[in-house]
Amino acid sequence: MHSPASAPPGPPAQTTSRPGAVVATLAFAGTVAAVMQTLVTPLLPELPEILNTSVSNSTWVITATLLVAGVAIPITGRLGDQIGKRRVLLALTVPLAAGSVICALSSSLLPMIIGRGLQGLGMGMVPLGIALLRDVVPREKLSSSIALVSASMGIGGGIGLPVAAAVAEFASWRVLFWGSAVLAVTIAILVWSLIPDVAPAAPGGRFDLLGAIGLSVGLVCLLLSVSKGADWGWTSGATLGLGAVAIVALVAWAAWELRTREPLVDLRTTARPRVLTTNVASIFVGVAMYASMLVIPQIMQLPTETGYGLGQSMLATGLWMLPGGLMMMIVSPFGGKLTDARGPKFTLMCGAAVITAGYACSLLLLGSAWGLMVSLMVINSGVGLAYGAMPALIMSSVPVAETAAANGFNTLMRSLGTSFGAAAIGAVLGQMTIVFAGSAMPSENGFEVAMMIGGAMALVALMVAVLIPKRGGEDSTGDATTRTAHTAREKVEA
Structure with missing residues (x-):
């Protein structure tokens, strides 16, 4: 059983001469994988007709991706530690491309579900990319690189909706999936060309x-x-x-x-206070992030005749939400610098506080598209800070041989948070309804309560983050993330 004190340091890190290209490639891969989660959202009203099935059955097109991603994330992380992260990254592009082609050719429910399940495997790229940074990125660029690649989960979700809506409105829905296949092949080429082949951190182990x-x-x-x-x-x-x-x-x-x-996930390491509290905070941040993603599109698109709906089209809604997705990309480098200066715990606390402030603003600005856009920009800025800090906290607390597996487990916690958030917010909106034009739809009070829940979950995440203990030897102004991440390299250079 590995432990931080006794685990072998793993292979020496191999600093790449092109860190910018490596980080851009891994961030691009993570963003594309995350886009797969929201790719079919604009098609939901049309899926029953497209696939000749019922409304209830058509929701499996989304559920299949969620299920496969949840299973794939921790498994691919462990495989990355054992057989090499670059090798597993390349392998994941195969089902991502194949699933996209299957979906593009589908005209019935079953092949579409199979294709969407294969696309879900691509989510394993995110924790693998984060873990790979520890091996190849120079010390001074590590925190900002981790922040950007980690935030790609949110960035992909934020920009995926408007892009998918635009393609669905002005072209055939099949173009969405053909485009996904092209992106998967592009990722494979970039990974093959730009990502160095680092020796596995835990070679020769039994899966x-x-x-x-x-x-x-x-x-x-x-x-x-x-x-x-x-x-x-x-x-x-x-x-x-x-x-x-x-x-x-x-x-x-x-x-x-x-x-x-040789466990898939070393639960003794996961139970260490610093890792455990980070993972718990990740769940609450996931819930907080998803609340806005579920509420704001509905308010945007409800008819103005309801008195609180804004009557926007799906495409216009996506464009109003686009700045929120871009804010994660803009904020991530600043989050990295903040982590270098004050440590990832402080960055996570700041992120949770900003998310809470964003939800507080939203309760005052629900009545306009501009107000919702600004609120989402604030919320997603906090998400960008928080998402960048979590893997830095994890990697400063686990052995090198468990980096990818531990990041995979943390990514899973975030994903579970979004799933729980979707269920909780969906239940609230399903209970607090009005009847409009003969149909039940969420009430204004329901949306307000949902946003309050999002803010409350962010506040809980802040309180949990406060409880994250410092590592031994960590001072009050910084964190040992970078030092721990590069111990093996320093020994080699010495």
Whole structure:
């Protein structure tokens, strides 16, 4: 069993001569992977007709991507530690491209679900890219690079909606998926050409297949019960049964991980206070981020006759939300500098505080598109700060041999947060409704309560971040992230 004190330092880091190209490639890969999550959102009203299926069945096109991504993230992270991060990154571009082609050629539900599931595998690129930075980026550029690549999850979600809406409105929906295939091939070429082939951090280890199966079963059942609970009924046999299976599977998985010599996720490392509190904060930040992403598009598009809807088209809504996505990209470098100066804990606290302030502003600005755009820009600025700080906290606290796996687990916590957020906000909006033109739709009070929940979750994330302990030897003005990340390199250079 690895531990930070006894784990081997892993291979020496190999600084690349083109760090800017490496960071840009990994950020691009993460952004494209995240875009896959929102790619079909503009198509949702048309999917039943496109695929000749029911409205309920068509939602599996989104659910499939969510499920596969949740399972793939921790597994691909561990594989990256064992067989090489670059190799796994290249491998993930294959299902991403193949899934895109399958979706582009689909005219029925089953092949579309298969293709979307394959696209979900691409989310494994995000933690792999973050972990790879620890191996190849110079010390002085590490914090800002981590911040940018980590924020690519939010950036992809923010810019994916307007781009997908524009393509869907002015071209065939199939162009979305053909374009995705081209992007996947482009990523493969860039990774092959620009990313150095670093030796695996934990070579020769045995892959924990039983642990992977157990985690997959638990996550699939948990995510299904959370994402489909509103459709099936929260007290239905299917929802409760899946929830029960998830609990049993995850408990059994945890017991196995604590017994096996080479676990998929080292739970003893994960249970260390600094790692544990960071992962808990990640869940609440995920909930806080998704609340705005679920509420603002609906307010934008509801008819003005409701008295609070803004009557925007899907394309206009995406364009109003685009600056929010771009803010994550703009803020990330500043977050890196803040981490270098004060440490990632301080950056995470600042991010959570900014998100809270953004939601406070939103309650005063719900009545206009400009107000919602400004609120989202503030919220996403905080998300950019927080998302950049989390992997820096994780990597300063785990052995080199577990970098990708630990980042994968942290990314999973963020994803679970967004799933729980979607379920909670969806339940609130489903209960607080009005009847308009013969149909039930969320009320203005429902939207206000949803935004309050988002702000409350950000405030909880702030309080959890305050509890994150310092590492041994860390001073009051900085963090040991960079020093820990480059210990192996310094030994070689010495």
